[in-house]
Amino acid sequence: MSFIDPARKVRKGEELDLPRVGDYLKKNVPGLTGELVIEQFPSGHSNLTYLLRVGETELVLRRPPFGAKDIKAGHDMSREYRILSKLCKVYSPAPKPLAYCEDASVMGAPFYVMERKKGIILRKDLPEGMEINPAMMRRLSFSLIDNLAAIHAIDWAAIGLQDIGKPEGFLLRQVEGWADRYERAKTDEIPEVGSVVKWCRENVPESPAATIIHNDYKFDNVVLDPNDLTRIIGVLDWEMSTIGDPLLDLGVAISYWLRDGDPEELMMVRMLPTNLEGSPTRREIVDYYAEKTGRDISRINFYFAFALFKLAVIVQQIYYRFAKGYTQDPRFAIMGMGAMILIQQAAKVIEKGSIEFK
Numbered sequence: 001m002s003f004i005d006p007a008r009k010v011r012k013g014e015e016l017d018l019p020r021v022g023d024y025l026k027k028n029v030p031g032l033t034g035e036l037v038i039e040q041f042p043s044g045h046s047n048l049t050y051l052l053r054v055g056e057t058e059l060v061l062r063r064p065p066f067g068a069k070d071i072k073a074g075h076d077m078s079r080e081y082r083i084l085s086k087l088c089k090v091y092s093p094a095p096k097p098l099a100y101c102e103d104a105s106v107m108g109a110p111f112y113v114m115e116r117k118k119g120i121i122l123r124k125d126l127p128e129g130m131e132i133n134p135a136m137m138r139r140l141s142f143s144l145i146d147n148l149a150a151i152h153a154i155d156w157a158a159i160g161l162q163d164i165g166k167p168e169g170f171l172l173r174q175v176e177g178w179a180d181r182y183e184r185a186k187t188d189e190i191p192e193v194g195s196v197v198k199w200c201r202e203n204v205p206e207s208p209a210a211t212i213i214h215n216d217y218k219f220d221n222v223v224l225d226p227n228d229l230t231r232i233i234g235v236l237d238w239e240m241s242t243i244g245d246p247l248l249d250l251g252v253a254i255s256y257w258l259r260d261g262d263p264e265e266l267m268m269v270r271m272l273p274t275n276l277e278g279s280p281t282r283r284e285i286v287d288y289y290a291e292k293t294g295r296d297i298s299r300i301n302f303y304f305a306f307a308l309f310k311l312a313v314i315v316q317q318i319y320y321r322f323a324k325g326y327t328q329d330p331r332f333a334i335m336g337m338g339a340m341i342l343i344q345q346a347a348k349v350i351e352k353g354s355i356e357f358k
Contacts (some may be wrong), residue, residue, distance in 0.1 A: 003130050005121040005224060007039035007051035014040065014048055014066060021061070022105050023209055025054060028099040032057055043123055043220065046318070047077075052113070059098065063111035066326055077110040078099030078102065079164065080239050084114065086159045087212075091151070093117070093223075093235040117234030119223035122273050132229065136276025139230045141280050142221065142288055147232045148253065149292040152246040153212040154290050167210035174248065175200045175306065182313045185320040190340050192347040198304050205299040207245040215240035216314075217249050218256045219272045250289050251262060251303025254282040254355060255311050263357050266345050269315075269338045282355050305349040312342035 010016070022036040034055020041049040041060075048066075052059040064077065078100060087094040100112040126132065132140070158164070166173075179197045214221070216237055223234030258270045259279060269277075280288070282304075290297045319335035348357060 002226075003120045003127050004070050004118060005041065005223070008042045010038060010040040010050070011042065016050065016061075016107050021052070022054075024101060024106050025052070025059075025099075028101070029059070036277060043121075046314070047080075047237070051116070054328065058116045058118070059185070060095070060116045061111055061113050064109050065321060066108075074342045077112050077238070080241075081112040082237050083161065083164060084243050086161050087154070087238070090159055091154055091235075093147070093232055094238070095236065097235060117223045117236070119233050120226055120229065121223055122219045124271055124273065125284055126276075127274055132273075132276055132278075134276075136229060137278035138280060140224075141274075141278075141285065143230045144233060144245060144253070145285060145289050146292065147222070147235070148214075148217055148249060149289065151214060151217075151235070152249070152293065154212050155244055156212040156243055161212060161243065164212075164241070167207070167243055167245075170205055170210070170244035171204045171244075172201070172247070174244070174310075175204065178306075178310050178313050182316060185313065185317040187316070188336055188340075190343050192343050196305070196309050196343060196346045196350065200302070200309065203302055208247065208295050210243050211246040213244050213246055213249045214238065214250065215242060215252065217253050219274070246293075247295065247297065247300070248307070249305050250286065250297070251300065251307035252310070254285055254300075254304055255307035257282050257285060263345065263348075266357070267279075267343050270342050287353065301349060301353055301355055304355045305346045308342050308346035308349065312339045312346065315339045315342065 001116075016038055018036060018038055021038065025032055025036065032054045037053040039051045039053070041051060046065065046276055048063050050061040051085075052061055062077065062080065081097050081100040084094055084097045084347075088096045095114040095117050097112055097114040100110070102110045104110070175197070177270075182193065182197075214235065216239075221235060221237045222232050225231040225233045225237065256272050257274045257279075258272075259281065260267075260275050273279075286297050286300050289295070314337045316339040319339060322335065345357070349355065
């Protein structure tokens with residue numbers, strides 16, 4: 001049985017103009033022959049990702065979500081294309097981009113085409129028939145952190161990525177930026193938002209030396225080798241990547257790291273299989289990262305609380321698109337509640353001063 005990440009029929013309202021896309025590909029991607037077939041990877045929540053089959057060749061196309069003009073941050077296709085163009089030369093899991101199009105007449109928005117990293121992607125629950133034993137889950141979890149440490153070790157200046165971020169004042173800008181994004185995507189009142197944002201503003205730690213950061217590092221943004229699930233062969237979705245505080249990546253990673261024993265309401269928004277037997281605790285993940293990198297993780301509660309808030313804003317932005325009718329994806333209908341739960345948990349982390357909820 002193959003567990004390779006599958007593509008599906010394109011969702012209603014997110015179709016592409018097949019003749020125009022086909023014409024663009026023939027002109028801009030050398031060596032393509034055969035009929036174009038377009039499918040969609042259905043599991044993403046932000047930028048839209050399509051599988052293009054041209055004869056025997058498989059490519060991936062990325063474009064902003066429909067309705068993204070109201071929420072501009074995180075959908076800059078040219079920026080993501082430039083980052084991957086530099087990164088793929090020194091970091092093999094980064095997909096190689098092949099063409100970038102800013103001509104809105106092709107599909108109504110800029111987009112880019114890249115190679116496909118074909119492998120297994122783990123999502124909320126394992127596909128039927130897949131088994132990961134406790135020892136493998138533990139190795140896989142630490143492999144995820146090994147790979148994060150490898151990303152943070154890339155010499156971003158040497159490969160010409162100086163222009164994608166401003167390390168000075170990075171964390172405070174992140175707090176202000178995500179607070180602003182929340183306000184622009186707000187649909188309902190969540191009482192804890194004000195206190196969470198205030199605490200984050202007042203407790204920004206001093207950052208370690210800046211690195212390239214992925215900014216949404218988690219299991220369903222990595223591609224696993226079908227022959228060895230503990231080996232990462234691809235890292236996807238670099239749309240929010242920048243130069244900044246590497247501990248923010250660690251905070252984001254553990255904000256998705258929910259395990260049995262965490263609050264019941266939080267487990268309702270679990271997105272990844274981090275509850276499998278053998279999965280390390282958040283503390284084990286943080287300590288392992290510190291051992292691998294030598295970085296001080298004494299203020300990890302800030303990064304965890306802020307990452308929960310940031311994740312809540314991302315969820316709220318998605319819900320906003322659904323509430324405004326820009327997407328009909330039924331997965332998005334309950335995301336307003338998800339944003340509220342995540343913000344409430346950020347408030348609990350702040351109250352307890354710990355990355356554990358117990």
